[in-house]
Amino acid sequence: MKKPQLSLHESGHLCTPHTGDIRIALAFPNTYHVGMSNLGFQIIYRQLNRCPDVSCERAFLPDGKIIKHQESSRMALASLESRQPLNSFHIIAFSVSFETDYLNILTMLRLAHLDVLRTARRARDPLIIGGGVSLFLNPEPLADIFDVCIIGEGEEIIEEVLDVIRQEQPARQWKKPDLKAFAHIKGVYVPAGYNVTYHPHGTIKSFSPLPGFPPTITRRWIADLDRFSGSSCIITPDTEFGDMKLVEVSRGCPRRCRFCAIGMVYRPYRLRSLQCLEHEALFGPPVNNRIGLLGSAVGDHPELTALVQWIAEQGGTVSVSSLRADTLSEELVERLQESRHFSYTIAPETGSERLRRVIAKDLTNAEIFSAVALLARHKIARIKLYFLIGLPTERDEEIEAIIDLSRRVRHVYYKEAGGQQWLRQISISVSIFIPKPATPFQWHAFADVGELKRKLKKIRQGLKKEQKIVMTHEIPKWAYIQALLSRGDRRTSAFLIKAFETGGDWGRALREVPLNPEFYVSRQRSREELLPWDFINHGVTKDALWEEYQTALQQH
Template sequence: MDIIAGETGTILKNWTGRLRVALVYPNTYSVGMSNLGYQTVYRLINQRENVVCERVFLPDRSATQVFPRSIESGRPLRDFDIIAFSISFESDYSHLLEILQTSAVPLTSRERSADDPLVAAGGVACMLNPEPLAAFIDCFFIGEGEALIDPFFDRFDPERDRREMLKVLAREVPGVYVPMFYEVQYHEDGTLRSFTPVESVPAAIERGYARDLSSAVSCTAILSPHTTFDRTYLIEVGRGCPHGCRFCAAGYVYRPPRFQSLEHLKAAMAAGVALTDKIGLVGAAVSDVPGISSLCAAYRDADIRISFSSLRADALSPELLETLRQSRVKTATIAPDAGSERMRQVINKGVDEAAVLSAAETLVAEGIPNLKLYFMVGLPTETPADVDAVVTLCKRIKHRFLASSRTRGRMGEITVSLNSFVPKPMTPFQWAPMDDPEMLKRKIKRIKDGLKRIPNMRLHHDVPRHAYIQALLSRGDRRVASILMGVLRNGGNWVKTLKSSPVNADFFVLRARKTDEILPWDFIDHGISRSFLENEYHLALKGKASPPCPMADACRLCGVCT
């Protein structure tokens, strides 16, 4: 057994008489094992007595191993009945093809026979738009694992004719999408004309949705020092976010937001503390969780380090601040996302400048010496004045930061993280165009020049060309598969591939979509009405904000709760 040294909680099963599943994260071990969703799926599948699930990752480039093998038994992918990819980021799509190729598994679904493993894929990237991968995947899991895993494995039979079995799954398990059962046609201008079933399967794919998360809190299944978080026990405190930032897909595909009860979180904390002194509370809106302050207060005098995946600038309670201080946090993060008040109205951020400045001052006063600030450039309706406002706000934050630091006799550092805006499916900005990379470079340079002479302030920014590729993969349709094949042939060289490809990538990235256009992901039913997203888009273009999700069963605003 090739188990990573230092792991706690690895699940080992005998293969005899069991269905064999390779759960593949198409990135390295340290990245994959830092993903709580991946670990949760691993645990849920292995809870089934008739299934053995083993982990597989992209081999380290420096390692002698040239093809992927499972962590638990060292077996190659071809030994498994199912190869199930867990995909969080579009940037891992090319890794998926690389893993299949080096494992001698036919790349496309139509090339595979009954002797080949079934290739499946799930994860948040697939929930948004699976179409760029449609040619390579036999079936997708659209939705949350808690709602999909048991119904799928209750019906899966490796001895049955594959096509007939996939029909049963597509018909009977909401959230299972089999691309081969659907036909796509296009208009002469390249836009989608139709997306229709060619078999007796649902015309729309209803997401798998776990209405009640309290049956089992998602926590770290395997504790390892070889991850980004280094033996941190992760606990999911909730799923979704009520604030409705218009750029954030998680705020829409996980509607309505669900929070774990304080009782369940206390039990999860106790389980984690028994294993390690590092606890990570994970969620899109950790500071919104009912009772989060009292949960943290319960460990005020314990030698426990508690970290948070996200805290809003306007929700820093004394208990949360005390937890940060006690946990010896050296850097706190604030995400204004935009520099001007106008742009924060456009994106529906719901946090004003006063809250941002107050948060910066308070965090430093509580003994946290360093700040990290998140901003985006290229947002819809952005003007040069909005770009300059990022510099202005950073300077104001630095002024508060400096004043608060002086009282403590210690000067820390501010890191500004600048990211290119990528319009995402299933959000109000799904119709918006993306800025071209040259425009984004100019905006980044403008901010960089404005901040370069400010002491104790550093700027990190993404690569606009990489953001362009992310937009292509998140907004593309089935025709993007040929580009992915080209990247594989060209050894990962995206520049060469895009230059030689007959598919025009700009068509998917830089073009504004009409609101009556059929979008590649329209066949997925997340419960949100299209008219709601369209109305939010029009409000954004007018610079008007919307109230947060009320999380009430009687609400009929977005359509999810009807």
């Protein structure tokens, strides 16, 4: 069999197609380039293929031209490894990290010649499973699509789900198991097992389980990360990271910023041991000695410097995801510099310290400037700064503060460099705040799109003449769609399906669906309201989140 073009440059663990009793297509609802850059996707792929009776293959969203060709030719979307149509697999499991990929899920199901609605699919069709962080925050906008949703970290749940398949699957011909058979598994949500009713004004009146289904779904999490592999099992140059091997250093974040879902739903903060990380760096496919260390709080690992030094001693080089300004040290920067790591990302989030107190970002301007001076002393050529706009209690002067802080960062660098022209670029990345489920800001309204545009224009004009400062930003209208899909109940699937039917025309979907998107996006919610995701125990109580929210609003 001819090897698929996309996998020609791959090295590492590949499955052996057709060898397992249970055939799973692990689907990423975006292109190969994006999907293979996702470490979580690779972690689950490896684990599934370690099961002796499972054959797991991969599937990705084709490029636009290929989609048109497949639609015109009626050729079904196929797996990467064996080129078998996805509708021939027992299970299609989607790994979903971003709300912006929801539309792609529907596209992939259509290309696989499957109905997008679970109620329209047949008993002999594949079981459609969804997992990933966006789903365990709030799966409701996709409740009419997925048969089963995984709420939490998938590594521990996989074997329990497979046990149900093994017990329920007929010996000769595939038939989807009775979905009630999954109800006993902690962290598994079966949307068909729940009835939702609504008040006349639109809020949720009740969320009731049918007999045999639990009233609350408890998020699953792994107590000991060392029990599971946490590195790339396939290396390919066709990703965002090139031919770099990725290693997960930690999971969650100890900082618990109020805007950030990661620090809330990945509680508690957990570390891989140094011994485990050394093994992960060496284990697996051969690489060009390039190791990428990933995690929401890489710099908080107490043995990060020792790990970087150890990798260097083995002849490797290291790249890291963003580091907090207050975790940088002379020794760490020196070790990373020896690995030819010449670009750093710092996330002030806001220009003002007052607004950082609102979002519980424990970082001062002085700490930021100290980190920049440290980077300048080591001749670091590129610095990236992350900012958010549209935050609760944000004032116009805090938009000005983003401009001012960016200029001051450049000034501190030049001053420390003593006139040397080491700095190549300061990249300013401005994202738009979306009030996420399971965070203290889940009740807050999304900012007005017109105001967001005005603020972005202000920042852009303030920095456009500044040498070596380059600004990029999110588009407010797409942030609006993301807010709709992250905060919606199961009725919001109507927007998703209409956008799908109109070729991705979200403007038309928002106009034609007989629901008000502002109800979901721009409405301030009350403490008493039953939220779409309240049936999930994320590991933090609603009372605790509300208390944090009130504390934030009182910051001056």
